[in-house]
């Protein structure tokens with residue numbers, strides 16, 4: 721039996737083909753690669769937390785209808801049937817209503833696509849992210865492009881201000897990592913000795929972004945994002961945390977995925 725019963729699972733929330741230069745500046749545009757869209761489940765004695773909900777499953781069969789012309793031309797949907805968060809939870813014999821909490825790292829389409837399937841969960845999203853996503857001035861600037869059809873449903877959103885201790889015992893902390901978007905957040909899970917895991921989401925796309933301090937093309941506030949990236953790198957390199965990057969194909973191939981646990985506390 722595990723020490724504290726805490727478990728973390730990696731779920732596939734989709735696969736997207738995109739231009740490598742979008743994620744790693746300095747690369748010549750035109751070379752495309754396929755990246756994972758991970759979601760994560762944290763199982764705790766006081767409830768279950770889903771971190772991010774991936775790409776909406778309708779994008780698999782009707783990418784243009786779901787994502788719109790512009791997004792569908794930039795992002796090729798390479799998900800197979802079953803690569804969506806609801807199907808992935810079923811591998812663990814869980815249903816959407818079993819989620820006590822859903823946290824969105826941010827409100828881009830590939831991180832909140834499945835939100836509508838969780839009407840009975842409490843949604844934990846940074847206040848700055850929620851407000852920016854509904855602010856006409858921000859939207860008109862086109863510097864932040866949230867996905868209203870994915871997040872703007874009558875769901876119980878509970879705004880979070882900065883760091884947030886989800887279960888009240890320090891094991892699952894939402895950590896503000898602003899910059900990629902106005903209110904981006906990451907998740908740190910401390911499942912016990914030697915099991916400190918940081919799920920960066922889009923505060924850091926790949927290991928190379930962290931190793932070389934590289935910001936991607938898509939960024940709301942570069943200075944803020946640099947500071948967030950430095951904080952995450954510090955957790956990896958000075959505190960020994962295991963970092964799971966936001967969209968890293970090489971790391972994805974190595975990660976145990978549900979129903980296998982990533983971490984057992």
Ligand SMILES: [Zn+2]
Pocket residue numbers: 828830831922966967
């Ligand atoms: Zn993303």
